[in-house]
Amino acid sequence: MPETIIQSALSGKLDWDLLSKWLNNESIEAAPEDCILFYSNRNEFVGFFLSYLRNQTENVLQTNSNALPIPQHQGTPEKSLVQRKHHRSASEPTCDSDISNDSLAVKSDRKTQESPNRERRKPGRRVKTKLFPEDKKEHNISLSSDESRISTGVERLVLSSTPLKTTFKPDYSNLPSSSPVTPHSRSFKKCERCDAPRISRHSRSQEKSVSLADYLVNVQSKSSKKRRSKNTSNDDSEAKMDLDLSNLEIFPEISTRKSSSLKSDRRRINPTNIDRSKKSYSLNSFTPEAFQQPSPLALEENLAFKPKLQPKELSKGIEVERNILKQEKQKLMEKFNVLNTTLSPKVTTPQIKVSQKDLSERNLSCVEADQSKIAFIEKIDILIDIYNVLLKNNLILSINTEIYFLITILLSKQLDEDYRISKSQLQMNLYESILKPIHNSTYFAVKSLWNQRSVLDVILDKNSLKILGENKKVRSFYPDLAKFLLNSYGLKREAESNSDRSKTSESRGSNGMVCFNHETDNAENFPSILSFQNFKKQRDMFFEILRWYSSGDGGGGGGGGGGGGVGGVGGVGAALRTRTRTLLALGAGAPNHAHLAALLTRMLLDAPAPESKLSKLQRRLTCPSATESHRLPHFSDKEMFYKEFIMHAENESFRVHLKDALASEILALDATGISNESSNGSDLTREYLLLSKKLCLLSKFLGYLTSLPYVQISVDILLKRGPLPGNKEEIFAAPKEKVLENDIALRNYSQPTIDLNGILRAAIDNGRMTITVPWLVHYLSMLDYTTLRLNYYQNLLNLLFGIYEKTLKCNTFMKKNTIIYMKSILGWLFDLPHFPQEFFNHKRDVTFSVARKGFDSCDLVDESTLFELCPFLRDVNVLLSTSRVNHEKESFRHITPVSLTLNTEDRIRNKEKELQARLEEELLRSQPSSSRRVLELVWERVCSAAVRDLAAALAGARGEARAAAAGLVAQHADRDTLIPLLRAMYAEHLDKLRSEALESCKTIARSRISAALTALLPNSPTQLHAVATRTCYNRLSKWINDHWTTTAVLCRNIEQEAWSLRVSPDSPPAQVAPPPPNLPNLRDLCSPAAALIALKEHICLLLEDAEAPPPAGVLRACAASCAPHNVFTRPPTQRAILQLSIDFCIVYVSRKTMKILEVLPDLHELWNTCCPDRPHHDEGPESPERRPDLSPTDDYDDRAPTPQSDDDGKTGEVNGPVVERPPPAASPPEPGPPEAGALAPFARVLCARNVHVLGRRAGAWAALAHVLLFLLTERYLAPGALAETCLALYSQAWPQDVLTNLSTCMKTVSSGWSSSSGGKFTLFLDFLADYCNDMDVEIIE
């Protein structure tokens, strides 16, 4: 039916007006009753029309070696069949033998200049690269749609061309998860040789000893069955290619290294059947392979976008080789990459281009489009009009795909032969062949592009605009388009040079961690201390895993021995699994999982460590440019970690918590308001970009988590079988019909974690679609085939279709860029392989009214934002830039030089500036998120308030200016002189107004913000106030710059004012920062540790009888370090010093005897510092009643035995007897316990050890008596305590000489003491001394 519409439209039978009305969904009542349109379905027509276009231009497209296959699968499943049928017939002229294929070969022209390598070939010489063995004929591989995606040629080559005797471990990541042959017995060890005779396909099923190559072949053979018989023509002509290994140009060092491992110099490429079959891609049949990502390596060779063809097979062989080698090199580089650029491009396997059969034997000449040779131009115009209407009405799902398609046509040529055929066909069947000749199709493309020029203007970057504008065909076919493009190129350039280049303030400096937030992370947020402690460990472990993963041990680079990075993936997976599981098991409780989920979410949001300039440059110089196609949902290298983490964790509880965390964060972000009265355009765009990126990232993960339970293969199995690259297969793969049916029936009532429908509706109502739709798109893109077809999602998709079809068609409230952005991103979703496009054709009765005044109407999207948010848009630009390179043979890498000023001062200033920016970022990051929100709130409010104040200031200024103007007018009657004077006066007033306003803004911002923050965030550092003030100030000054630019603010029309006049100020002062508090310099303080060390050393020297310096200095240092103002001193230290000083005293006495008298003052100073408050002895009045207590039994024994420990400084209970005595009436104020405790060491000055130290030195004992007397006098030692220790000493066995010395000493003390006081103590001492002096040794024994 659609066919008939086109036919009749072309033949003129169908009135164009009628058709366009029909297409516009207007009434066609005027049409005759038998009009075909009444019986046709518009959507069906769209699908048919597109496939019609594709088929017509197919052979032209085949010559374009750069283009990616263009997906086109719009239409209902039934229609796909129709398309397919149609397509087959259309392909007949060129590949009649290929009818049974559902994909078509894409041919390449023979332009030798297309690849740098081709120059080497002599034209006409045909060398077949026989990469694959003859005996594999029947396995010839035409990469069939689904398989080319999973296993690609180069990998096969890598595998087969590497001697497997080495420890090479192939990367199976791209292979299907199950081997078609022997899924369970796959063992690499069995693969002794890769070039061993292969088992033929027929014997495959029986043969269980599988060789690797066999495996590979078998993988491919599945889909090639049908084609097998067709590729026979050129087999025998193929000869094995000899590659010249000595040619270092072709084989850089790696190849030579490899060659040495081979026995001969000749390198035999192990045969693998790939390329002999006619590789066919169809532009019409949608196959996932169409999305295969081109290799960055290939791209470097300008190959990325010519995946299907090879002009000559030799060049293909070489290029394949080169690609292999480059891939190896890339691996090595990644492995040893010093900078560890995490963003290094993924090595996707280059696609093997499979050339058409016999192409090389043909005449290579091509036909270039020629404007003068267009035939049936009016007919083509009809098609162009139809196409245009379809695009305008948003009936075509992805406009980008169409533009890509058109540009591809434009860049193509046609083979002579094809041209001839098409020309003859054109005469016979206009409908079937109208676009087949290159001239016609080019005309069609150029004119259609002209119709879409407003879109082109946006989605092409400036270089692409230039390239396209300079394109000869565009110039000749439609000069207006060329003019338009070059003009917008000029505009873009101008805009770029005008815009200040200070765009460096991208989120930078993030260091890949999330700050501890004491509001959400401290112990109170955990149910128990144990759980808190566990999370502490979990946090550390999480970061450890992250570091491990990104260090290359886990991520790429690693890999085992000989194989470079290829092997070990399974091992890494296993290791990651072990680690993640340990992590989750460490705190298996739900609260811990929730916290971990929150951490992960925040990591995703906060820690996108962007690469440094240096590493970026390094990557660009060393790695091939990495313009991967972004046609499929894609996880960046950074995101891969989180994805794998989630996958390997295999913990449902954690995943549920993560879902919750993501969902709540998405909801919060979705509700963020980012427009406000004082913000301006570029701010808005930037904020929008940041917000949108965050939302898209989170929703991508939420989508991943949602589909995960339905698609994940158990990690166990995955690890056994070897991992797959991502789980693309799973989410894109359509399940069996019956399975799908069952699944849908089972899950049809399920609901997503968040109410997406409700959110979308709310967004439509509130005019916030630009925020909500993109993240919904990302969410949906991650869902699996089945989920997308569930009831709930069907409703959601209907809503999206409704937005696409209705809202984005023609609305006046959205900006042009916004509409294109929305269309692009929705188009991207609609074009995904697993997307249920069939829903588009369903009847929709969604009604919604779009808010016209909302966020959507702001100017949100600029060029850079567009490319950031829609990376897939780059594909068109890459297509263009690569096309040019092909002709000019130049590199298309542009590295923008960074200007480095030679002025060191400037450099320092810039560095300083950058540093400050980083500091600010760190400061903000370290704040709890609640504080950050408060901060934002505060500065927005203050800005708004300040803007109001400014308005008031303006009013005042106007009055003032008017008064001044009045004065001038009065003075100058001459109009000619008056006007310039007035202008100057107004300009002056404007300057004054502006500077005053800035000043007042500063003050307002400062005072208000500090007031607000002091109230709201009382503990925040002052710098935070400053940040807020500065942000606020910047916004205000921007506002002033935006709004108060001309004198028009003061006076709209000066001349008018001057005539009408032929007939009234201030700002507050600034604050001064408080000076830093005056602090003592700690360097002047004495170190107790040093004093202790010195004193200890001094004692040792004395003990050794070594030469020791006078001790005064050491003692003074000790005293100084015990001084109360010394902040270094702590009670234990002081006690240690005191104790050590007493030891020192004894040792000094023992060695230096009476010299102690010189030292005693210093010691006294020290001791006095340590024990300033010493109790009085009260000997006299006490003695009578104390007398009976002198017996050691009760009085002295009730003392606490000895200090247990001096750690705690509380030794009150060990007070000497002095303190313990009940205070008599006239007793002095009781000393505090610490002093008493501090005095304890003095009480033990007479002890067994010290007696030993003093030994038999009589002089020392005499000196000791002096010391004891001194201690008694200065009240360090209580007489009672001395008596007690004395008694204890006498109870021990001592040699007679020691006893004598001791007694003499005691007597001296007693006599010395009695002169000052007297009483029981002296009597007791005397008694002891007398009694024990001449005690017999035998008695003691």
Add this chain to the structure above:
Amino acid sequence: MSENKPMSLKLYKAIVKDFNKMTSFSRKAENELKKKYKEVPSPTISSIISLLVQRSMKQSYRKSPVISSKYFELYEELMKDQNKEDVILKLADSQGLSPALFVRSLLQNVCSDSAEVKKYLKDTTLIENSDLAYQVFLGIMNDNQYGPYVDIIKQSIGLEYELQLENELRMMNISFSDENLLRLRGYDKTPDFKLDVPIAVDGFIVNWIESKALFGNEENHLGYMKDQLLCYWNRFGPGLVIYWFGYLETLDSTPEVNNMFILRTTFPEKTSITQYKIDL
């Protein structure tokens, strides 16, 4: 404060070599080494020796009653001699132990429980036996690595440098939260100083400062890194570690240094510190 540059590996190796030649762990041997390396600041060399002695002690010191009683037998044997001045030092040397550890082991045989051992070690005047008391006193006095005084000294040094650092921060008007405050707020890991507002030291962002009043070698640095520094990084981002007594130059080439934290031997010069300030 020691010099600002990290210690060269060559010098460190020489010190270790000389240390390995030492036949005693007492303070005398240490003093000799200090004399030999006069150019190295004394605290640095003490700290290095301390680390080395600790490493050796980990290998040779065993807490075991059997060993203690054997030590005591040896001790008693020697005490029978007339010249019993430095019995303990000789014994400790012969057993390859540091004197204080040796006396501790000895006391374990004499005392009933470890609390009593602790008490006697703390105050040797409490030991009844005058010979033993004197010998224990000698042992403790001659040991620069173990014993109650050394413990106090080490604590005190740590505190002094922390206070020093705190003072420097205050002088520069850098606001911070110290360990106690952080603990009070429920932080799970607490560096010595968490800066409220980050600073930059030679262009490197510093969010926290950890003061280490010792020499950093690979062994202890690795330990600190695992238990403290990386944990701080995980919570607060990059920071600064000050090894007041220097560190081995090889530490500078570990991947974490200059990446997650920087190492210094003193508080950075004023000129190398950039504070966040906003000019309006």
